[in-house]
Amino acid sequence: MNNIRIYNYLVLLILVVGLQSCFTGVEGSPRITYSDVKKEKIVLTPEQKFLSDIAPQPPKDWAQGKKFYVTDDKISIIFTSSSTGQINNLAGQELAFHSMQPVNSVTGEEVTEIELISPSGGRLYYRDNLPFADIEQRQSLEIPFTIEESLVDAVRKELNGNTYYAVTPLWYTADGSQAVNGLRHVPVEITEVLPGNSVYPIRVVFRPVDSEKYYSMYMTVGDNRTSTRNFYTLFAFDNPRKKYPAITDDTWQMIVHSRIKQGMTRDECRLALGSPQTIGQRPTSAGMVEYWSYTDGIYLLFEDGYLSYFRR
Numbered sequence: 001m002n003n004i005r006i007y008n009y010l011v012l013l014i015l016v017v018g019l020q021s022c023f024t025g026v027e028g029s030p031r032i033t034y035s036d037v038k039k040e041k042i043v044l045t046p047e048q049k050f051l052s053d054i055a056p057q058p059p060k061d062w063a064q065g066k067k068f069y070v071t072d073d074k075i076s077i078i079f080t081s082s083s084t085g086q087i088n089n090l091a092g093q094e095l096a097f098h099s100m101q102p103v104n105s106v107t108g109e110e111v112t113e114i115e116l117i118s119p120s121g122g123r124l125y126y127r128d129n130l131p132f133a134d135i136e137q138r139q140s141l142e143i144p145f146t147i148e149e150s151l152v153d154a155v156r157k158e159l160n161g162n163t164y165y166a167v168t169p170l171w172y173t174a175d176g177s178q179a180v181n182g183l184r185h186v187p188v189e190i191t192e193v194l195p196g197n198s199v200y201p202i203r204v205v206f207r208p209v210d211s212e213k214y215y216s217m218y219m220t221v222g223d224n225r226t227s228t229r230n231f232y233t234l235f236a237f238d239n240p241r242k243k244y245p246a247i248t249d250d251t252w253q254m255i256v257h258s259r260i261k262q263g264m265t266r267d268e269c270r271l272a273l274g275s276p277q278t279i280g281q282r283p284t285s286a287g288m289v290e291y292w293s294y295t296d297g298i299y300l301l302f303e304d305g306y307l308s309y310f311r312r
Helices: 002-027 034-039 073-078 132-137 149-159 249-256 265-273
Strands: 069-071 094-104 110-117 123-128 147-148 164-166 170-173 179-181 186-195 201-208 215-219 278-284 288-291 299-303 306-311
Touching: 069 149, 094 123, 094 132, 110 132, 110 186, 123 170, 149 186, 149 201, 249 265
Parallel strands: none
Antiparallel strands: 069 094, 069 147, 094 110, 110 123, 164 186, 170 179, 170 215, 186 201, 201 215, 278 288, 288 299, 299 306
């Protein structure tokens, strides 16, 4: 009986020591805390840093005569009944800032009234629901259906005459009215920067360096949640081809035209179509395969790192 007890004790001791050794590697590792994550710096690319200092002008700095480009005739709905002069058919025209002052709303609350001068010289009044003191503390103030022309001027000063590499095929005709199928990773020369539309305030006009035909792209600036098409999503400073010397000329031409074929690598597919919305894995009889899916319904399947099936 004593021998059995000794034997059981030895077995238990071995199990405890074994379990402790299994967890030593994990428990002994330093824990990653929130402060450690905060210490890790996010490295921005040169393209992401470019134009990052361009932002709307704070309303306290607005001077008389500051120009606003009208993007939509719907702007007529924002003006009060005390406005005079033309309020319809203003799209494509400029309004000039005159003044802003506190006034009382119909409910007696303080709001801010902004006075603008129309092209015909009329007085147009727009009321923002914030009190005047709050408006003066804001870093920016949006007048619906308009674009600050100082913003466009600042981008124009940085881009005009420069050559970059287009990284997206989301091109438009030169006047911005119609979408066309563009090219990827080709050098383009910026020829003009103009006001955009209510969603994308900047329209960049350009031409491929080997063509005399002009196109345009819509762009945003700034770091708020609506800035979804900043410079780095549209252009690159350097030729992307230099990073992929192993890609053949034939495959590169397919990438330029956003086309893919079986046997392409992950890098080649990403260059041709952009980054997918989701990436996942699933088991098959032949082993694990990787699948990519895009918002426009494109679906890719990779086996051993090479494209084996796709649906467009």
